Ligand SMILES: CC(=O)[C@@H](O)[C@H](O)COP(=O)(O)O
């Protein structure tokens with residue numbers, strides 16, 4: 608049996624629903640607990656600078672929950688001094704540094720580690736020295752992978768959003784080209800000693816082609832699972848995602 612990629616469940620959009628009305632319901636930390644019970648290998652949460660979904664106190668409660676359940680919390684954050692201070696205090700097992708623009712609807716591209724090396728490298732080092740495993744959310748290009756390898760990050764997560772969009776648009780040739788780039792990039796990252804993760808925009812229909820990439824060690828999936836939970840429940844959505852990934856890897 609080939610090793611299965613870990614499934615990190617991103618619970619941000621439980622908080623999006625809560626925040627639509629203010630108040631406390633639905634509680635993303637209760638969602639994280641349900642996801643863990645349903646078999647999530649990790650919980651991912653993005654503390655955005657504008658706090659549009661997760662709040663600071665959610666992150667504190669999530670860290671307590673994940674520690675008590677012996678499950679890694681993967682905190683997504685921008686490379687800013689404020690976020691660095693929060694992350695150093697929180698000490699999550701994993702941290703993924705992502706690009707952020709306030710006006711964007713979601714994380715639209717990868718982090719430009721090549722241009723931002725002088726800003727990003729010391730942040731990766733400080734977080735690593737503080738005990739967190741650092742990942743960089745990048746596009747699958749050689750220049751970004753080599754730049755990531757020259758930081759203290761131990762992991763890269765390839766942004767799969769454009770691949771997902773290509774399939775949504777019915778452009779199979781473009782989607783296939785992304786898959787080829789992911790395969791080549793995963794191999795290079797692995798050769799350079801970086802663990803390889805994938806995430807953004809993944810669904811039951813598009814995840815298999817990613818899950819079969821041998822270097823893929825973790826998938827981080829949120830928006831689709833939380834959306835699908837409205838119809839089938841969170842446990843069933845996670846179970847089905849795991850089934851699709853397991854079947855793809857076994858094929
Ligand atoms: C970085 C990333 O891909 C995730 O954080 C995810 O997309 C959920 O957050 P947003 O939808 O706010 O980008």
Ligand SMILES: NCC(=O)COP(=O)(O)O
Nearest residue numbers: 617806807808827829830
């Ligand atoms: N890093 C990607 C992630 O955590 C989940 O992205 P999405 O499935 O919410 O698009």
